[in-house]
Amino acid sequence: MFCFQCEQTAKGEGCTKIGVCGKQPDTAALQDLLIYAVKGLSKVAVAAGKAGISDPQVHKFTCEAIFSTLTNVDFDPDRFVAMIRECVRLRDDLKATVEAAGTQVGSDGPVGFVPGADRAAMVSQGEKVGIPSVEELDPDIRSLRELLVYGIKGLAAYTDHARILGQEDEAVYRFVNEAMAATLDNTLGVNDLVGLALKCGEVNLRAMELLDAGNTGTYGHPVPTAVPLGHKKGKALLVSGHDLKDLEMILQQTEGKGIYVYTHGEMLPTHGYPGLKKYGHFYGHYGTAWQNQAKEFAAFPGAIVMTTNCIQKPKESYQDNIFTTGLVGWPGVQHIADKNFAPAIDKALALPGFESDEPGKSVMVGFGRNAVLGVAGQVIEAVKNKAIRHFFLVGGCDGAKPGRDYYTRLVEQIPKDCVILTLACGKFRFFDKELGDIGGIPRLLDIGQCNDAYSAIKIAAALADAFGCGVNDLPLSMILSWYEQKACVILLSLLHLGIKNIRLGPSLPAFISPNVLDVLVKNFNIMPISTPEQDLKAILG
Ligand code: SF4
Ligand code: SF3
Numbered sequence: 224m225f226c227f228q229c230e231q232t233a234k235g236e237g238c239t240k241i242g243v244c245g246k247q248p249d250t251a252a253l254q255d256l257l258i259y260a261v262k263g264l265s266k267v268a269v270a271a272g273k274a275g276i277s278d279p280q281v282h283k284f285t286c287e288a289i290f291s292t293l294t295n296v297d298f299d300p301d302r303f304v305a306m307i308r309e310c311v312r313l314r315d316d317l318k319a320t321v322e323a324a325g326t327q328v329g330s331d332g333p334v335g336f337v338p339g340a341d342r343a344a345m346v347s348q349g350e351k352v353g354i355p356s357v358e359e360l361d362p363d364i365r366s367l368r369e370l371l372v373y374g375i376k377g378l379a380a381y382t383d384h385a386r387i388l389g390q391e392d393e394a395v396y397r398f399v400n401e402a403m404a405a406t407l408d409n410t411l412g413v414n415d416l417v418g419l420a421l422k423c424g425e426v427n428l429r430a431m432e433l434l435d436a437g438n439t440g441t442y443g444h445p446v447p448t449a450v451p452l453g454h455k456k457g458k459a460l461l462v463s464g465h466d467l468k469d470l471e472m473i474l475q476q477t478e479g480k481g482i483y484v485y486t487h488g489e490m491l492p493t494h495g496y497p498g499l500k501k502y503g504h505f506y507g508h509y510g511t512a513w514q515n516q517a518k519e520f521a522a523f524p525g526a527i528v529m530t531t532n533c534i535q536k537p538k539e540s541y542q543d544n545i546f547t548t549g550l551v552g553w554p555g556v557q558h559i560a561d562k563n564f565a566p567a568i569d570k571a572l573a574l575p576g577f578e579s580d581e582p583g584k585s586v587m588v589g590f591g592r593n594a595v596l597g598v599a600g601q602v603i604e605a606v607k608n609k610a611i612r613h614f615f616l617v618g619g620c621d622g623a624k625p626g627r628d629y630y631t632r633l634v635e636q637i638p639k640d641c642v643i644l645t646l647a648c649g650k651f652r653f654f655d656k657e658l659g660d661i662g663g664i665p666r667l668l669d670i671g672q673c674n675d676a677y678s679a680i681k682i683a684a685a686l687a688d689a690f691g692c693g694v695n696d697l698p699l700s701m702i703l704s705w706y707e708q709k710a711c712v713i714l715l716s717l718l719h720l721g722i723k724n725i726r727l728g729p730s731l732p733a734f735i736s737p738n739v740l741d742v743l744v745k746n747f748n749i750m751p752i753s754t755p756e757q758d759l760k761a762i763l764g
Contacts, residue, residue, distance in 0.1 A: 224251035225354050227733040228373050229294040230622055230706045235733050244295055245536040249342070252349030253303035254292040256338075258372065259352040260310040261288050263333025265403035267314050270328045271321045272397055278320075281313050282396040283386060289379035289399070291550050294707035295513065295533035299552035304342050311338055332407065366736035367416035368406045370711070373734070374423035375402050377712025381430040381674050383550070384531075387468050388437025395433070398426040417742060424715030431677035431716070438467055442498030444593035445671065450494040451507035452655065453583025455483045458576035459525030460567060461509055463487035463516075465672055466530035467499065469548055469562070473528060474502040476564050482571050485509040487519075488533070489648050492671040495589025508586070511651035512621035520545065524578075526571035528564065532707065533648075544570055586655050590644075590668035592678040596685055602642075602664060603689050606698065610661050611642055613763060614686075614699040616679060617653075618646040618670075619713075620706030626729040627652060630704055633755040634658075634667075638763070642666055644682070647673035649704040676713045680720065695723050700762045702726045702752065718747050728752035 224246075227237040231244065241247060246254075268281055288306050291297045318328055328334060333352075339345045355365060382395050405411060405419055439445075460482050462470050470493055474484055483506040486493055491508045493499050510519035513533035520527055520541045527545040534553055537545050546567045548559040557566055595602070605611040615637055617630060634643055634653040643658065643666060650669060658666040670678050687694045703725060705714065711732070717725060724747075731740065731751055743749045752758060 224248040224350075226251055227354070228369070228376075228708060230620075230730060230732070231624065232733050235730060237733060246298060247300070249346045250298055250300045250303065252346045252353070253300050253307065253342075254349070255353040256345055256349030257288055257303055257307050257310065258292055259333050259349075260307050260314070260336065260338070261285060262403045262407055263336055264310050264314040264317070265400040266334050266407065267318045267321060267328050268400040269404050270326050271317055272400065274321055274324045274326045276317075276320055276324065277393060278313075278317055281317055282391070282393075284309065284313055285396070285399055285403075286379040286383040286386070287550060289376055289403075290383050293376045293380055293532060293709070295535065296531065296550055297552040298534070298536075299554045300342060301554075302552050304345055307338050307345060311336070362736045363413050363738045364416065366734055366739045367413060367420060369734040370732075370739070371402055371416060371420050371423060372406060373708040373711040374420055374427070374715045375399055375712075376708035377710070378423055378427045378430055380531075380709055381427065381434050381712070384465060384674065385430060385433035385437045387466065388434070388441055390433035390437040390440075392429060392433060395426055395430050398422065413738075413742075420715055421719045423712060424717070424719035427712045427716045428677065428680070428719070431674050434674050435677045438496070439591070439593070442467060442471070442496035444497075445492065445495030445589040445591040446497060447587055447589040447594055448495045448500060449585040450486075450491065450588055451582050451585045452509075453507060453581040454485070454509070454577040455506050456577055456580045458482040458571050458574070459485060459523065460571040461485045461487050461520075461523050461525060461527045462490050462530060463513075463527065464530030464532065464549075464551065465489045465674070466549060467493055467496065469528070469530040471499060472562055473564050473567075474499065474505055477504060477568055477571075478502065480568060480572065482525075482568065487516075487527070488513050488651075489672045490530075491586075491654075492588045492669060492675070495591070495671075507583075511654075512648040514621060514623040524575050526567045526574060528559070528567050532709075544574060546570070584655055586669070587665060587667075588669045588671075590665075590670055591675060592670075592681040592685075595668060595670075595682050598664065599685060599689065601662070603686070605662055605664060606690075610640065611664070612638065612640040612698065614642050614644060614697070616644045616646075616699065616701045616703070617649070618644070618679075619649040619704035620673065620710045621648045621651055621704065622706040622729070624729045627704065629728060629752055629755060630702075633702060633758065636755050636759055639666070642668065644668050644670055644679060646670040646675050646679060647710070673709050673713060676716065680716070694720065700724065700726070702728075702758065704728055705732070718743070718749075723748045725749050726752045726758060
C-alpha cells in the first residue's frame with residue numbers, strides 16, 4: 224500500500240505497511256480501486272453532461288464513494304467491494320445511455336475496467352492502480368493530481384452532507400466529475416492542475432454554502448449557547464461526527480426514553496441550533512477531539528454513534544457499545560444503515576449511564592455568521608477605538624502529533640486585546656479556556672464545524688466591507704491546523720479567495736512537492752507555523 228493523504232502519514236512520507244490510522248493494506252487497495260473506478264465513471268459522466276444527460280443517482284453515488292475514502296471514514300473492506308461493483312454498474316448504464324444518444328466514450332483504462340470476481344481479485348487490481356511513484360510520474364504532476372483528488376474528497380464530503388439536507392447544485396457534481404476525469408489526462412501540465420486545484424476551492428465555497436443553507440435552513444441560525452461539559456444522572460447516548468440530520472433523528476427517537484444525548488467532537492456546535500437545542504434531553508458535550516476517542520469512549524457509560532469521520536479502531540471494552548451510520552464503517556462494528564437507531568438506543572438503555580449529576584464547566588458555542596454579524600456594529604466600533612487590536616482565526620483539524628500543543632500555547636499567549644475565532648475539531652486544544660471578553664464581546668468565538676469555514680469567510684468579507692479594504696488588509700491572521708482532506712479543500716477555498724499569509728501546521732503535507740510548495744509560497748505566502756512566540760511577534764510586531 225501507499226497512502227499519504229493525511230497529516231499523520233508514516234514518517235511524514237507515506238504509509239506503506241499499514242495506515243497509522245489503522246487502514247489495512249487490503250482496504251487501502253480497495254479504496255484505490257474505488258477511486259480508479261470513480262474516475263472511469265466520471266469520464267462517462269462528463270461525456271453524458273456534454274450530451275445533456277444528467278443522472279442524480281450517479282451524482283449521489285460519486286460523492287458517497289469519494290467521501291468513503293476520506294481519512295477515518297470507512298475501514299470495512301466488504302463495503303468497498305460492494306461500492307466498486309455498484310460504480311461499474313452505474314458507469315455501464317450511463318455509458319449505454321450516452322452511446323445511445325450518439326456519443327462514443329470508448330473503454331480506455333477505468334472506463335472499461337472490469338472488477339475481479341472476488342475481494343482478493345479486487346485487492347490485487349487495486350494494488351496496481353494506486354498512487355504512482357515519482358519514478359513513474361513527474362513529481363509535480365503527481366503532487367498536483369493528488370492535491371486535486373484530496374481537494375475533491377473534501378468537496379465530495381461537504382456536497383454529500385448538503386445533499387442529505389436537500390441542498391444540491393448540478394454545477395458542483397459536474398465539477399467533481401470533470402476534476403476526477405482530469406486526473407487521467409496526460410496532456411494537463413502544472414499550470415492546468417494548479418488552476419483545477421484552485422477551481423476546486425471555488426466550487427467548495429458553493430458546497431459549503433449549500434451545506435450552510437441546509438443546516439441553517441433546517442435548524443435555524445446558531446445562537447450563542449452555553450454547553451455543559453459535565454453530565455446528568457441517567458442513561459446516555461453519545462453522537463459524534465458532523466451530520467446534523469442523524470443527530471436530529473437520534474434526538475427524535477430517544478425522546479421520552481429517559482436517555483440524555485451528548486455530543487462528541489465536531490458535533491459540539493450543534494448545541495447552538497434552535498431546531499436541535501429545543502430537545503430537553505439534548506444535554507451536553509462529552510470529550511474532546513477524535514484522536515482521544517479510545518480513552519474517552521472507553522470511559523463513556525452509554526452507547527456511541529459515529530455519523531461521519533473520524534472513527535478509530537474501537538477498543539474491545541467499547542466495541543459492542545459503538546455503532547456506525549451513513550458512510551462510516553469499521554469491520555465488526557454494528558452498522559445502522561436504515562436510520563432506525565433502535566439498536567443504539569437499546570444499548571444505551573442496557574448500559575449503566577451516569578450515576579450522578581455533575582454539571583462541570585461549560586463552553587460557549589453558536590457564533591456563526593448570523594450571531595457575529597448581528598453585533599458587527601459593536602465589533603467594528605471596538606476595532607476603531609482600538610479595544611480590539613487583532614483577530615486570529617485558529618482552527619482546523621486536530622490530530623495526535625505532540626507538536627499540536629502549539630495551538631494551545633498560541634491561544635494562551637495571544638494578547639488580551641485580541642479576539643480568537645475558531646472552528647473544526649482543532650478547537651479542542653483550547654476550547655475550555657476562560658479567555659474573558661472585550662467590552663462584552665467574548666474573546667473566544669466558536670464559529671462551528673469545519674464546514675462553517677463558510678461562515679468565517681462571510682464574517683471576514685463583511686468586516687473587510689465595513690472597513691473598505693480587502694480581507695488581506697484586515698487585522699486578521701489565520702493560523703490553521705490540518706489533518707485530513709476536508710482541511711485540504713478548505714485551504715484551497717481560502718487560496719482561491721486570494722487569502723495570503725496563512726500559517727499551516729503542525730507539518731506541511733507530504734504530497735506537496737518542493738516545486739508545488741514554491742508556487743504556493745510565491746503566490747500566497749503560505750508558511751509553516753514556527754513557535755507561538757515567533758509567530759505572534761511576526762504578526763503583531
Ligand atoms: Fe496513512 Fe493517513 Fe493514509 Fe491512513 S489516511 S493510511 S494514516 S496517510
Ligand atoms: Fe476533525 Fe476528523 Fe477534520 Fe471536521 S473530525 S475537522 S479531523
